[in-house]
Amino acid sequence: MAAGHDRGFLKRNSLGIFFGLIFLLSLAGQAVAGWHAFNSEQAAEGLGTLSFVRYLVSSDFAVDVAENWQSEYLQFLLYITATVWFLQRGSPESKELEKAGLESDEDQKVGPHADADSPRWAAAGGWRTAVFSWSLTLVMAGIFLASWTVQSIAGRVAHNETRLGRLQDPLTWTEYVTGADFWARTLQNWQSEFLAVGSMAVLAIYLRQRGSPESKPVGEAHTSTGVEG
Amino acid sequence: MAGSTGGYRPVVAEQEVAPVRRGRSIRRSGRPAERVLAVGAALVLAVVLTGCGQDDAPAARRTVHFYAALAADDGAAACADLAPGARQQVEDQQGAPCAEAILELGLQAVAGPVSEVEVYGSAAQAVVGDDTAFLSRYAAGWLITAVGCTPGGGDRPYTCAVEVS
Numbered sequence: 001m002a003a004g005h006d007r008g009f010l011k012r013n014s015l016g017i018f019f020g021l022i023f024l025l026s027l028a029g030q031a032v033a034g035w036h037a038f039n040s041e042q043a044a045e046g047l048g049t050l051s052f053v054r055y056l057v058s059s060d061f062a063v064d065v066a067e068n069w070q071s072e073y074l075q076f077l078l079y080i081t082a083t084v085w086f087l088q089r090g091s092p093e094s095k096e097l098e099k100a101g102l103e104s105d106e107d108q109k110v111g112p113h114a115d116a117d118s119p120r121w122a123a124a125g126g127w128r129t130a131v132f133s134w135s136l137t138l139v140m141a142g143i144f145l146a147s148w149t150v151q152s153i154a155g156r157v158a159h160n161e162t163r164l165g166r167l168q169d170p171l172t173w174t175e176y177v178t179g180a181d182f183w184a185r186t187l188q189n190w191q192s193e194f195l196a197v198g199s200m201a202v203l204a205i206y207l208r209q210r211g212s213p214e215s216k217p218v219g220e221a222h223t224s225t226g227v228e229g
Numbered sequence: 230m231a232g233s234t235g236g237y238r239p240v241v242a243e244q245e246v247a248p249v250r251r252g253r254s255i256r257r258s259g260r261p262a263e264r265v266l267a268v269g270a271a272l273v274l275a276v277v278l279t280g281c282g283q284d285d286a287p288a289a290r291r292t293v294h295f296y297a298a299l300a301a302d303d304g305a306a307a308c309a310d311l312a313p314g315a316r317q318q319v320e321d322q323q324g325a326p327c328a329e330a331i332l333e334l335g336l337q338a339v340a341g342p343v344s345e346v347e348v349y350g351s352a353a354q355a356v357v358g359d360d361t362a363f364l365s366r367y368a369a370g371w372l373i374t375a376v377g378c379t380p381g382g383g384d385r386p387y388t389c390a391v392e393v394s
Binding site: 042045046047048049050058059060157158160161162164165166167168169170 | 283312313314315347349350351352353354363365366367368372374375378380381384385386387389392393394
């Protein structure tokens, strides 16, 4: 019975578990590969190398992780908020064309329009409903800003480590965040995220993936907007 | 920016990693979403502290020891403070063993304190008098990779009498 129950849990939560596992595997792989790459560069310049544990707590590893995290959370933050107002005719990623905006309390089931099953803060009204109405955006924005801040701090340390190895003076935090290294790391991630979400919204007008909720049903018209399979 | 003072004395084994205090594991509480946020916040904090918490004392001690050894005409002790590549460069440049050659380079010999030291990851820069030294952290601790350095002007690298080759 217990095994059957466990299998039911795994099946019902397989999406989160799958991405959680491949996240951990990828992070571990990045750590090992990054460690070898760092030590290879250090050795080539006659400088000291790091143990694996020291690399895991180094700024070099932290900046490589943080720069990707911030861009991913920014991507979904923008997607969540942009799709409130922006539309894409024929795309399953867009709302129906007449629904642009924050929608009515009735549509959103808040305050007196809440169901018996609605979250408590949706029914509560006042500041709690206001906060809960934006909670996904607030948390995504918080993680984005925290990751970007970590990128700036760890990135400065890692960049200054490289500069000292090249016998150059280190940069202050202000010099670093207004300099080329910080923005090259930031924008190279942003451009790829924006391309990926934008192209998915447009390609999904004409292309299908049978069975995916991110796609329209295979036989749905190209002109249908806001329909998910 | 902490300075370090000290005379000519042997550099003792450096304890560069703070001992880990072992305690009870953190009690898990809250709903799964709250736990995820708490773990995320802890990770961010750990990374920020990693970026900020750089111990500059060992690099400063190594630099002070090097200049004090030069002031005492102890070439062997000075060479022991150099990274392998820097020792090799001294010997290649002078065509003599490092312990003799290092004293012939006309390096500043001031047994004074480090007026400025900055540590970033496994690299450091230290200023003694008018001279600037660069260091890297090896398995054996901090060692000098370049010394007798003067600014190159603007963003150009320093020009150094000795540097890792």
